Amino acid sequence: MPRVRVPGEPWVWFTAVGLTLGLAMILGLLGLVLVEGLRAFWPRRVWELTLRPAGEGAAPVRLVGERVRDREKAGVLPSAVGAKPVPREWQMFLGNKEVYGQSFRYVDVADIAEVRLARGILRFERTEYGPLLAYPVAVEVPGMEPLTAEHPEFFTTLDRLLEEARQRRLEIRRLEKREIGRINREMESLHLELRRWEVQGGPPGPADEAWQQLTQRLARLEARYQTLADRARVLRQAQERDQLVCRLPDGRELRVPVGRLLAWYAPNELGFRGRLRVFASRVWEFLTEEPREANTEGGIFPAIFGTFVMTVLMSLAVTPFGVLAAVYLREYARQGWFTRAVRIAVNNLAGVPSIVFGVFGLGFFVYFLGGQVDRLFFAERLPTPTFGTGGLLWASLTLALMTVPVVVVATEEALAAVPRSVREGSLACGASRWQTIQRVVLPAAAPGILTGLILAMARGAGEVAPLMLVGVVKLAPELPINTTYPYIHLDQKFMHLGFHIYDLGFQSPDSDAAQPMVFATTLFLLALVITLNLTAIGIRNHLRRKYASSAF
Structure with a gap:
């Protein structure tokens, strides 16, 4: 029996192939990001390369570093190669940036005469200038004989000195960010009190009791500040006391203060378990530490925290506005040309470029609303703005305004999916219109409302362009939520993962060093967006099961 050709069947296969290709591209992109992002933390082996002499009578050149990638040589045209193999080159990470002036170098594979593992070399993570690749020579501690690398207690002593340096760094951080920071805030409040008196008609006379108490308190705070600053200075000097003497691969000797070292490991002596421990420690540092070295080293915790807080605040702002607008349009507004025009406008707002919302947020939220708030409540701080500049609050409201069309459309569709018989049954039982909407319609439409919120969160968490105008910065170690009163600082600038990626990819002075951080970030x-979405999806599924009935 001949097969009956169904009209439109080829288009079904065509769309299936398109869907398959789309899924394959998405999975390929996610796989690339996953592999490159995790590879940034895996410890590489260090190789010693012997290059052929550049000319007759010249000495061979020796390079020591990590092989980052192997690629076809840049700038070689296929016509110039012909039948010969395509020339290749290695990108080598040399480290020691303060000595060599650069951390990376490309080496032509044809110029390599010998390749072998660099035995005995150590990799040191530092607070500045990036990693150090060197051979240990000795440790010098004032009042003690230098301890050479051949001594059996060398590495134990080095670990002990590194732990002492870490404790000093924590103490310096506590002094400067907590103690000194608290004193600075108290002194700032007292100076603002003086400024408030000046704004209101001038300060009282020197004989005034309140004035005397204020000046005495300022004097005590300044004395306490000086004491803590001196203590922090002594600790910083102690960080420079102990010295690590090491030999660079080119034979030069280098002295590095132990206080500038964070950790060390021998990359060529590590087994799989050792590499796994180093990998886990580097991932943990990346997730919990602050960035350093123009964001190419250290961690991204302030950016993770800032992205999370901004997304949560945006969701709290967009949900009530979007739901209320959808409820009015669907349940209360008279359906006519005006309502249709509003729906068209809402749909068009979803297609407006995000930078336009950023410009609107800068003009309306920052300059207009923020300027009014400063003039009414923070007049003593002017001309320094408090809310009249970019901050967490204005960034969250700007993104809420940008994503509210998504919530409105999704909520309207969810409300329209609730059967009319459910509404009529509630009204027949004596419930008012609002009681029906509140207790019957909205719970039944909650899964659809959460679908719109999920889409809004996914878009808002990844936006960068509007945030560049309304509050995000390159580096903001202070978190917008901390233990300092009033605990939630809505006027504070913050870091964002999307802007962090942009800064690393396009603004970094060292693009080679920033590339692994781009994939990792x-x-x-x-991962953060997926986590937020999965949480919302879990809540949606719970509500769907809770309010499921045979009527739907």
């Missing part, structure tokens, strides 16, 4: 941005 992208990976954790995707």
Whole structure:
């Protein structure tokens, strides 16, 4: 029996192929980000390369570093190669940036005469200038004989000195960010009190009791500040006391203060378990530490925290506005040309470029509303703005305004999916219109409302362009939520994972060093968005099961 051809069947296969290709591209992109992002933390082996002499009578050149990638040589045209193999080159990470002036170098594979593992070399993570690749020579501690690398207690002593340096760094951080920071805030409040008196007609005379108490309190705070600053200075000097003497691969000797070292490991002596421990420690540092070295080293915790807080605040702002607008349009507004025009306008707002919302947020929220708030409540701080500049609050409201069309459309569709018989049954039982909407319609439409919120969160968490105008910055170690009163600082600038990726990819002075961080940060941005979405999806599924009935 001949097969009957169904009209439109080829288009079904065509759309299936398109869907398959789309899924394959998405999975390929996610796989690339996953592999490159995790590879940034895996410890590489260090190789010693012997290059052929550049000319007759010249000495061979020796390079020591990590092989980052192997690629076709840049700038070689296929016509110039012919039948010969395509020339290749290695990108080598040399480290020791303060000595060599650069951390990376490309080496032509044809110029390599010998490749072998660099035995005995150590990799040191530092607070500045990036990693150090060197051979240990000795440790010098004032009042003690230098301890050479051949001594059996060398590495034990080095670990002990590193732990002491870490404790000093924590103490310096506590002094400067907590103690000194608290004193600075108290002194600032007292100076603002003086400024408030000046704004209101001038300060009282020197004989005034309140004035005397204020000046005495300022004097005590300044004395306490000086004491803590001196203590922090002594600790910083102690960080420079102990010295690590090491030999660079080119034979030069280098002295590095132990206080500038964070950790060390021998990359060529590590087994799989050792590499796994180093990998886990580097991932933990990346997730919990602050960035350093123009964001190419250290961690991204302030960016993760800022992205999370901003997304939560945006969700809290967009949900009531979007739901209320959808409820009015669907349940209360008279259906006519005006309502249709409003729906068209809402749908068009979803297609407006995000930078337009950023410009609107800068003009309306920052300059207009923020300027009014400063003039009414923070006049003593002027001309320094408090809310009249970019901050967490204005960034969250700007993104809420940008994503509210998504919530409105999704909520309207969810309300329209609730059967009319459910509404009529509630009204027949004596419930008012609002009681029906509140207790019957909205709970039944909650899964659809959460679908719109999920889409809004996914879009808002990944936006960068509007945030560049209304509050995000390159570096903001102070978190917008901390233990300092009033605990939630809505006027504070913050870091964002999306802007962090942009800054690393396009603004970094060292693009080679920033490239692994771009993939790693992208990976954790995707992980954060997926986590938020899965949480919302879990809540949606719970509500769907809770309010499921045979009527639907």
